[in-house]
Amino acid sequence: MFDDDTTARNALQTLNDEPAPPPTTTVEQVLRRGRRRVLAQRVSAVAGVVAVVAAIGVTAVLVRQGGTGDGGVRVAEPTTAPPAPAGPLPGWRTIEIDEATCKQNPLINVPGTAPDALLPQAVVEPAFVDAVVAVTGPGASATTAQWEGYSPKADGPRGYVVTEIPMSDGNGQLQLEAYVYGGTPTAKADASLYAYGDCKAPARHTLPDGTVLQLFQRDNFDPEQPMQHLQIFRPDGHEYIVTSAGWSEADMVPVPGSTAYTIEGGRRDLPTDDAQLAEIATTLVANLG
Amino acid sequence: MRGRDQEFAEFFSARFEGARRIAYAMCGSWPDAEEIAQSAFVKLYARWTKIRIETVDAYLRTVLTRVFLDTKRRGRAREQVMADLPDTIAPADAGPGERLALRTALLAVPPGQRAVLVLRYVADLSVDQVAETLGCSTGTVKSQTARGLASLRAAYHKGEVSLEMRGA
Secondary structure: OOOOHHHHHHHHHHHHHOOOOOOOOOHHHHHHHHHHHHHHHHHHHHHHHHHHHHHHHHHHHHHHHOEOOOOOEOOOOOOOOOOOOOOOOOOOEEOOOOHHHHHHOOOOOOOOOOOOOOOOHHHHHHHHHHHHHHHHOOOOEEEEEEEEEEEOOOOEEEEEEEEEEEEOOEEEEEEEEEEEOOOOHHHHHHHOOOOOHHHOOOEEEEOOOOOEEEEOOOEOOOOOOOEEEEEEEOOOOEEEEEEEEOOOHHHEEEOOOOOOEEEOOOOOOOOOOHHHHHHHHHHHHHHHO | OOHHHHHHHHHHHHHHHHHHHHHHHHHOOHHHHHHHHHHHHHHHHHOHHHOOHHHHHHHHHHHHHHHHHHHHHHOOOOOEOOOOOOOOOOHHHOOOHHHHHHHHHHHOOOHHHHHHHHHHHHOOOOHHHHHHHHOOOHHHHHHHHHHHHHHHHHHHHHHHHHHHHOOO
16 A cells, blocks of 8 residues: 555545534634734834834934044944844854745754653753743742653654743743654754744854754744744753743633633743843753753 | 735635645644644735735645644644634544544654645645645655655554454
8 A cells, every 4th residue: 555656645535535524714713813913014024124213313323423523433332222133142153044945944854763752751840940940030830741652743752841930010931842853963953943933043052062052033923922942952862942931821711612722911021031041941951961 | 805805715715624624634633723724824814915826825835834844843832722623523433444544644654744745645736836835856755755655654554453453
């Protein structure tokens, strides 16, 4: 069976005959969500233009004010200029990516054999919670954790830990996901360049033991609920994803008749900045040993 | 309803069910398929005025596949379901045993290869169309297809042996 195109097609086409439940999605729902997405894109674009225009204006004023009597130009002290976008953290380097390739989201295979299992939950969960507390303070607390030997969502073992972090107008979250992978940390990091970050260049740092950390820029799919991801690829085939999220359990509304939730609120900010997220990752690696 | 929305609504009516079926073949769950298809149409709407109408089917397939692969990649520590859940049909009622075995075997194929198999054989696209959808070369599609079929074959035979051992 499935020895050639014809037999494979004939067999797999039978899946189209499966009875399906009636769809519940209406065009009104899609239009509503679509308009929200368009609006968010426009707000983001306008904010970018305003920032650039403001920066040009401020720079022009400062250069004019900084002009010397002999007609020369000296650089003004940037005391009133808006903060420049943050560059990579010390010791990290920016990985340039091709936006067009990123938007295609190509399949990239990494050859290699993955470990059979995750490290035990009893090892990983306290290592992560301790790292979060060490960086964000004693207010952090673990709310949910689960370890699965096989997860259909990951096609392999998967574990996760969710911690809640106090913020000014509610809680945010720091989440940890655990997976296994085959191949080298760098090859896996290269294959994962397009996973997060809205196709903006991530930053990378390699620890002395060969662990590769990959920090993505903020995902702003929904400005009310921003997210930021940091991937950790250890040389022994264990992968972790630390996610900083601008919402909490309190914002999750259960979908009637299912175990699923929708997220109905958000902080519009993250509980951590780049440096804190990176520090949580390096502390986690140190705690895991 | 404005012109743009009217046009989009007509396209949605004509294509949503097909997209949902493709998503179901990829993910094996009607609730997830509903969510994937809905997310794909939301993204499509946001780009609607920028897509040439003759390429809109190809664009939809690309977005749908990308949403599926993103979902698999990210794992989803939380279930962020935007769509209302459709009624679930129990696997035992899903059809003949062979189709159920096939469905189970397909879900055992790694997501990337599974997406290729679904686009190639369930959606019945050419190698060139699959390459365009995934943004990769035709050579990659061919190699992914071969690996996917090998995985499917192995999983399918494993399922048959398992059923035999249970006396089925």
